[in-house]
Amino acid sequence: MPGLEDLYREIILDHYRTPRNRGELAPPAVKAEGHNPLCGDEIQVYIDVADGMVRDVKITGQGCSISQSSASMMSAAVKGKSIDDIRNLVRRFKHMMSIEEEGNDSPIDESQSLGDLEALQGVVKFPVRIKCAVLSWNTLLDALNNA
Ligand code: ZN
Numbered sequence: 001m002p003g004l005e006d007l008y009r010e011i012i013l014d015h016y017r018t019p020r021n022r023g024e025l026a027p028p029a030v031k032a033e034g035h036n037p038l039c040g041d042e043i044q045v046y047i048d049v050a051d052g053m054v055r056d057v058k059i060t061g062q063g064c065s066i067s068q069s070s071a072s073m074m075s076a077a078v079k080g081k082s083i084d085d086i087r088n089l090v091r092r093f094k095h096m097m098s099i100e101e102e103g104n105d106s107p108i109d110e111s112q113s114l115g116d117l118e119a120l121q122g123v124v125k126f127p128v129r130i131k132c133a134v135l136s137w138n139t140l141l142d143a144l145n146n147a
Contacts, residue, residue: 011119016065021075023058030147034139036131041067045139049147053082059136066120066129071136073116083144089114090137096121097130 025031025046034043041063048056057075061068074093078086088109091101095108096117123133 005122008119008122011116012065012069015069015072015116019059019068019072021058021072021079022060024060025056025058029056029058030143032139032143032146034135034142036063036067036135038128039064039067039132041132041135043067043071043136043139045071045136045143047140047143047147049083049144052084053080054078054086054144055080057140061136063135064129064132066123066132067135070120070133073120074136074140077115077117078140083147086140086144090141093117093137094134096124097134098124099130099134 024044025048029046029048032045034045035041041061043059043061043063046058046060047054057079059071059075061071077089081089091104092108092110092114094101096114097120120133123129
């Protein structure tokens with residue numbers, strides 16, 4: 001489809017230049033850190049969890065445009081959502097990145113659009129960049145597991 005890649009590039013650049021939910025959360029918010037040594041990307045994810053929901057999320061870090069824009073999109077996509085919904089979203093995002101969860105054979109519900117996150121699906125053509133795109137998502141899972 002002509003123009004679609006330009007649109008996707010625009011969304012990725014927008015999140016890179018104007019990252020959403022940038023900053024830190026004070027304890028008792030949970031913090032997790034992720035590194036992608038292949039590219040030098042670093043991400044810190046802070047989540048404030050209450051009543052089974054991620055009430056607030058903040059991101060700090062540095063690295064390539066894919067890692068940082070993916071983190072920004074992730075933060076916008078999970079803020080205010082239930083942990084169940086978020087785990088489902090992480091699984092769908094990683095599925096889009098051709099990464100399947102081990103030991104989870106339940107069908108993936110692909111009826112809902114992933115919204116801006118679909119802008120990152122082109123990354124799957126560049127396997128070395130997939131780690132950049134999923135870094136913040138794996139760091140989010142670490143934070144959820146510590147919450
Ligand atoms: Zn990177």
